[in-house]
Amino acid sequence: MKPEIDVFREFLAHKGMRATPEREAILAEVFANHDHFDVEELIMRLRQNGQRISRASVYRTMALLVESGLVQEVYVEDGHMHYEHVYGHEHHCHLRCLGCRKIIEFRNGALEEVEQRIGRDHRFEVTGHKLEIYGYCPECRGQKK
Amino acid sequence: MKPEIDVFREFLAHKGMRATPEREAILAEVFANHDHFDVEELIMRLRQNGQRISRASVYRTMALLVESGLVQEVYVEDGHMHYEHVYGHEHHCHLRCLGCRKIIEFRNGALEEVEQRIGRDHRFEVTGHKLEIYGYCPECRGQKK
DNA sequence: ATATTATCGAGAATGAGTCTCAATTGCTAT
């Protein structure tokens, strides 16, 4: 599997855009760890690495990363978007605990099949899906209000 | 099945809140048709019916309708939330066309089972789920950019 | 080297949603 930096460079080249240090620093930071994150966190992490990249550039680059498919919008929480990098990872969905707000990832083959079947039934060409299951995690069961 | 207005009144009473004309007008408008909608549209429709209810009250009431379970947040599009009423309707999910942005509703029993199974595997008490399948509708297949 | 064009950063602008607070309304007890 090609490293993400190459995918990104090709994506940019294909759009006639430049691979700048800012864009590459942002890409690197996004792939530096595997947690969900928001733009504010990302800016902080860049800063801690001595990178001083403007908010506008970070937002602009996030849009490119999403468009390229390297990164995905996961959910809106606390009024702003959260992301995760997806390139190089198997597709997964999320269980969300309504008690402690914890998010758990899971993979499920049967789900992918059901999704394909639903697409076929509607003559849709399916390119992806997003499933969130809500409920209460083992720790929060029982004490839910 | 109880009419939604009764459900809402009981919900409000249970919280020690009043069933005001504004709240009831909003509820009525939300259940007046079955499309997805956003707050701006709702305010417009209320206006066309001669109701002049403040933006703040509409937002406040939407929060109550969601809390009561009569209404659901469906998705964020164009930077703001979209809703649908769900009381009195079977649970359904959405297919979203990335070409024309059309949204198609579907029901699927197998999906509900898979969801339960995933919950069980993680010892989650599942209360709901939201699935969106992305792709291209029959009209948009082929001409996707 | 010079011209051209993309990109950047700073900060202004936008827009959804929330908050504040004075005026109003709807209950409840006289």
Added chain:
DNA sequence: ATAGCAATTGAGACTCATTCTCGATAATAT
């Protein structure tokens, strides 16, 4: 009915995420 009181409303101020503007800067092409 009337008075007292708490809940609610509406207008507009406010917040905060995200986008836009535009002059300065950097990368590429001639």
